[in-house]
Amino acid sequence: xxxxxxxxxxxxxxxxxxxxxxxxxxxxxxxxxxxxxxxxxxxxxxxxxxxxxxxxxxxxxxxxxxxxxxxxxxxxxxxxxxxxxxxxxxxxxxxxxxxxxxxxxxxxxxxxxxxxxxxxxxxxxxxxxxxxxxxxxxxxxxxxxxxxxxxxxxxxxxxxxxxxxxxxxxxxxxxxxxxxxxxxxxxxxxxxxxxxxxxxxxxxxxxxxxxxxxxxxxxxxxxxxxxxxxxxxxxxxxxxxxxxxxxxxxxxxxxxxxxxxxxxxxxxxxxxxxxxxxxxxxxxxxxxxxxxxxxxxxxxxxxxxxxxxx
Numbered sequence: 001x002x003x004x005x006x007x008x009x010x011x012x013x014x015x016x017x018x019x020x021x022x023x024x025x026x027x028x029x030x031x032x033x034x035x036x037x038x039x040x041x042x043x044x045x046x047x048x049x050x051x052x053x054x055x056x057x058x059x060x061x062x063x064x065x066x067x068x069x070x071x072x073x074x075x076x077x078x079x080x081x082x083x084x085x086x087x088x089x090x091x092x093x094x095x096x097x098x099x100x101x102x103x104x105x106x107x108x109x110x111x112x113x114x115x116x117x118x119x120x121x122x123x124x125x126x127x128x129x130x131x132x133x134x135x136x137x138x139x140x141x142x143x144x145x146x147x148x149x150x151x152x153x154x155x156x157x158x159x160x161x162x163x164x165x166x167x168x169x170x171x172x173x174x175x176x177x178x179x180x181x182x183x184x185x186x187x188x189x190x191x192x193x194x195x196x197x198x199x200x201x202x203x204x205x206x207x208x209x210x211x212x213x214x215x216x217x218x219x220x221x222x223x224x225x226x227x228x229x230x231x232x233x234x235x236x237x238x239x240x241x242x243x244x245x246x247x248x249x250x251x252x253x254x255x256x257x258x259x260x261x262x263x264x265x266x267x268x269x270x271x272x273x274x275x276x277x278x279x280x281x282x283x284x285x286x287x288x289x290x291x292x293x294x295x296x297x298x299x300x301x302x303x304x305x306x307x308x309x310x
Contacts, residue, residue, distance in 0.1 A: 018289065027281035036281070043277045047270035054266030061259035068254040070102055075251065079105040079190045079236075082159060086229055091157050093215045095230035097195045103252075104193050105236060110153035112161075112182040116221040119176065119208045120146035123165060143168045147246045148212055148232065149182050150223060151189060157227035160217055161191055163235045164246030174205065180244040187240065191233025192249075 018026065030036040085101055125142040144167040151159050169177045200210040209220060212232050218225075234249050 018285070023282055023285055026285040027278065030281050030284060040277065043273050047273050050266045050270035050273070054263045054270070057259045057263040057266060061257065061263060064255075064257050064259065068256065070100070071252055071254055074101075074103040074105075075192070077105060079107045082106040082108045082153070082157075082229065083155065085193070086231070088155070088157065088227060091227040091229050093218045093228040093230055097193060097231035101193050101231075102195065105190055106193060106233065107188060107190050108151060108153050108159050108233070109186065109188045110151050110159075111186055112184070113150045113152055113158075113221070113223070114182045114184070116150055116223065117179065117182070117207070118148045118217055118220060119179070120148055120162075120212055121204055121208045121210060125165065125167070143173060145176055145208070146212065147179060148209075148217065150217075150221060151187075152225070154186075156225075157229065158223055158225045159189075159191070159229045160212070160214060160232040161189060161235055162194070162212060162232055162249075164248050166246045175208075180242060180246055183238055183240055183242045187238055189233070189238050190236040192236060193231045194234050195231055 031040060085104060085106060086097075123144055123146050125144060144165050146165055147163045148160055149163055151161050153159065163180070163182065166176050166179060169175055171177075194212075196214040197211040199213045199216055202210040204210055209217065214228065214230055214232065218228055235245075236248070238245070
């Protein structure tokens with residue numbers, strides 16, 4: 001009498017040996033191995049970098065949002081006398097403009113010191129809406145100059161006024177073909193306050209400068225005045241107006257940008273890094289289980305002998 005062992009078909013699939021909980025425990029057990037532990041450490045470091053990048057992008061989003069809110073609040077506000085926003089005692093060339101006064105329109109009455117006009121060089125045309133901005137400008141930008149003229153007010157202080165943008169010379173780009181003259185005599189100016197730009201160590205031809213940096217302009221123009229506003233004004237209007245004026249600054253763009261989207265993406269990358277690590281660990285557990293089952297199948301069932309059925 002012979003007994004035949006049941007044969008397994010090629011399509012038969014062995015039942016899984018682990019449930020979800022056991023698989024998770026086995027995946028965590030991989031961390032006892034040096035290679036998997038080092039991989040986890042690498043994932044942690046990488047996720048921290050991703051989170052920091054996300055925080056950086058979120059900070060840039062907050063800065064843009066705050067700037068947009070400031071423009072909305074200040075740009076179209078009713079002009080007020082300069083002394084009302086910056087008291088006489090605070091008018092110092094080295095004094096920083098309070099952030100909440102950016103773009104605030106002010107009125108000043110006095111006389112332009114036209115003989116001390118300074119041309120701020122290398123200003124692309126698309127920067128005129130961002131007076132005080134140092135961005136590079138686009139490839140289609142036309143190079144030119146900002147025309148800055150000090151204004152001595154009737155109360156004895158000085159405000160540097162950015163009267164606008166003019167193009168570089170057609171034949172010689174190192175200087176403009178002409179500079180529109182400022183009004184003579186007493187003039188009432190409406191201008192929007194902007195912060196003094198950072199100082200620059202770049203040299204410039206006589207009568208020109210690289211930055212609208214108030215302390216540097218005071219030294220360059222030789223103004224001997226105790227009270228100089230530590231900010232400059234981007235011209236809005238003059239009364240009486242000049243016959244010819246530089247091109248006025250446009251309203252700054254209030255684009256929110258895509259920094260918030262980038263922030264979410266970086267945070268998502270940090271989360272995905274751990275998910276991928278978990279998936280790899282589970283696959284490794286299942287791979288090892290399959291190899292163990294294959295080894296058992298290769299060993300086969302114990303040999304059958306006649307003595308087995310006696």
